[in-house]
Every structure is written in C-alpha cells, then in structure tokens.
Amino acid sequence: MQSKASVAEPVPPVLRPLADKQREVAQMSEAQVAAYENGTKDAFQLVKGAGHFPLAPGAPGASHAAMQGVSSIVNVVCSYHLLGIKSEGKAQLLVQAAFTAELRHIWQRAWGKAPSSTSGYGEGSQLFCGLRNLLVAFTTIAEKQRVLDAKSAFRYLPDGFEPTRAAIELMFDRYDHAVACTAKFKVCFRLAAMSDDQKIDWVEKMAGKSGVPWLRTARTAPGTGLTVDDFQTALDFWSGQVPLDEMATYSGGGAHEGTLHAVQFSGPCWNCGQHGH
Numbered sequence: 001m002q003s004k005a006s007v008a009e010p011v012p013p014v015l016r017p018l019a020d021k022q023r024e025v026a027q028m029s030e031a032q033v034a035a036y037e038n039g040t041k042d043a044f045q046l047v048k049g050a051g052h053f054p055l056a057p058g059a060p061g062a063s064h065a066a067m068q069g070v071s072s073i074v075n076v077v078c079s080y081h082l083l084g085i086k087s088e089g090k091a092q093l094l095v096q097a098a099f100t101a102e103l104r105h106i107w108q109r110a111w112g113k114a115p116s117s118t119s120g121y122g123e124g125s126q127l128f129c130g131l132r133n134l135l136v137a138f139t140t141i142a143e144k145q146r147v148l149d150a151k152s153a154f155r156y157l158p159d160g161f162e163p164t165r166a167a168i169e170l171m172f173d174r175y176d177h178a179v180a181c182t183a184k185f186k187v188c189f190r191l192a193a194m195s196d197d198q199k200i201d202w203v204e205k206m207a208g209k210s211g212v213p214w215l216r217t218a219r220t221a222p223g224t225g226l227t228v229d230d231f232q233t234a235l236d237f238w239s240g241q242v243p244l245d246e247m248a249t250y251s252g253g254g255a256h257e258g259t260l261h262a263v264q265f266s267g268p269c270w271n272c273g274q275h276g277h
Contacts (some may be wrong), residue, residue, distance in 0.1 A: 010180035011122075012135050013173060014067050017130055018074045018083075022121030033084045043080040047073065047098040056103060057138045062147075066138035067177050070131055073098060077127075085120040088127045095131070110134040139181035141189040148191070149176045151202075156210035157217040162182075165235055172199060172231075205236070228273040 011019065026035060051238070052069035055062040073095055075085065082091040092111050099107055109132035118124040154171060157164045178191045194202070 009132065009174075011182045012067070012070075012132060012174050012180040014071045014074065014135070014137065014207055015131055016129060017078060018131070019122040019125075022080045022083050022125055022128065025081070025166055026120040028084075031159070033086075043076050043082070044096055044097055046076050048092060050098065053103055053138075055102075055105075055138075063135075063139040063143050063181065065176055066135055069098065069137060073131070084276040085117045085125075088117060088125070091127050092130065095127075095134075106137055107134055110137055120253065136181050136184070141182075141185060143178050144182055144185075144189055144191040151175065153204060156206065162237060165239060168203060168235070170193065173182075196234075198231055199231045200229070200234045203205070 049073075052072055053066060055065045077091055081087075084095065092107075095111075096104060096107050107130075111130040113133050114126045114129035117126045122128055151171065154167070157167060172194075174192070175194065179193045182190045221245065
C-alpha cells in the first residue's frame with residue numbers, strides 16, 4: 001500500500017517558516033525541547049474567536065484569506081514553540097480553535113488526511129501536512145484564473161515604486177501560494193510556477209506599460225556588467241537606484257498620476273479578488 005506521504009508536494013510559501021522552525025526543534029535533545037516550549041493558554045486565547053478563517057471554501061477570496069489565516073497560526077505556533085512531535089496534539093487543537101463551529105470540519109478533515117509524524121518537520125510532520133491540506137481545501141479550480149486575472153489587471157501605484165513594490169510582493173505571494181495549492185489539480189487548472197527571471201521580466205513589462213522605463217537600467221549593477229537575476233535582489237536594486245523624485249511622480253517615465261488612477265482598477269483586486277475598489 002502506498003504511503004500518504006510518499007509523493008512530495010510543493011510547499012506553500014506561508015508554511016516554509018514552520019518547516020524551518022520544526023527542523024531546528026527536531027535537532028534538539030528532549031531536555032532542550034522541554035525548556036524551549038512555553039505555556040499554551042495564551043496561545044489559545046490569541047486564536048479563539050479571532051476570525052482567522054472568515055470565508056468558506058469556494059467563496060471569492062477564500063484561498064487568499066486562508067493563506068492569511070494560516071500565516072497567523074504559524075506565527076502563534078512558532079512563538080509559543082508548539083513545534084515538536086509531542087506538541088502536535090496541542091498544536092492541532094490550537095488550529096481547531098481558530099475555526100467557527102460551522103467550518104471546524106474542514107480542519108478536522110485536513111488533519112485526519114495528514115500522515116502521522118516521522119521526522120517531525122516539513123513532510124515528516126502531521127501538523128505541516130495538515131495545514132497544507134487545509135490550504136488546498138480552501139482552493140478551488142477557479143483560483144488559477146482569479147490569480148491570472150488579478151496579475152493581468154495589476155498596474156503601478158501612483159505613489160511611486162515603494163508602495164508598488166509592496167503590492168508586487170503581496171501579489172506574487174498569492175501567485176506562489178496558488179502554484180502550490182493547485183499542483184495536484186487537473187493540468188488545465190494548475191497554475192504554472194514563475195522563475196525569478198520571469199518575475200523580473202514581468203515587473204519590467206508592467207513598468208513599460210505604466211511609462212516607467214528606468215527600471216530596465218536599474219536591473220544592472222553599476223560598473224560590474226552583472227545583470228541581476230534574483231527577484232528580491234532586483235527589487236532591492238530598483239528601490240535603491242530609482243531617484244526619489246521619479247518614484248514619487250514617475251517624472252522620468254512620462255506617466256501621469258491621473259492616467260495611473262484611470263487604469264489601476266481595471267480588473268479584480270489583486271488582494272481579495274473582488275471588483276469595484
């Protein structure tokens with residue numbers, strides 16, 4: 001019989017901090033783990049009734065809302081050190097407490113389908129696999145098109161590159177999340193991953209559409225002849241090299257604030273998937 005954990009699945013970005021912390025704990029002695037763990041009473045108070053999962057699966061924006069909810073849960077679990085195998089029972093009850101009675105069955109099913117822990121981290125952790133199952137449960141076959149529509153409708157913000165950078169990073173967080181959560185769907189409903197080069201090219205293309213051509217030159221490190229091919233490094237280059245007056249007004253690119261406002265909301269919101277704001 002094939003093990004439920006025999007096939008490795010893509011890791012949603014929101015779960016990577018959990019896997020990293022679990023790996024640290026797995027390498028500790030029992031005495032170190034005992035000293036490392038904190039009380040859990042306050043942790044339960046933080047999640048109970050806090051509205052971490054406000055939308056049911058299938059509702060517009062549910063996948064993104066679940067990503068944010070799991071991010072909060074991961075933060076609490078890591079902060080209160082509920083990371084070892086012996087703590088997983090408490091950790092799963094903590095996740096359950098974050099749900100309303102009407103939606104609690106979604107987590108119970110996700111937890112029940114997760115394989116028992118072996119190594120205690122990543123694929124070898126029932127908590128990790130349960131949270132990944134949960135994220136997939138909130139993702140429907142419509143997610144691919146929703147993310148692609150939001151990506152297509154994205155425009156530079158009129159306040160300059162810094163707020164635009166924050167919006168770009170949030171959008172690609174959602175994109176990479178959808179890549180992982182649709183990986184086991186039928187091929188036509190899977191969202192293909194984007195490499196760093198593809199993300200950089202996309203940012204430059206969108207800059208051109210908004211009349212901000214200086215991003216092309218900022219991608220090359222001055223005096224080195226080295227072209228930046230790491231996405232985060234490219235964003236850092238653009239943040240550091242674009243003049244402040246151009247970031248504030250796009251004076252170097254010929255775009256005007258009114259024009260940018262006119263195109264900014266031409267499609268669904270890249271954050272929640274809704275229209276009209």
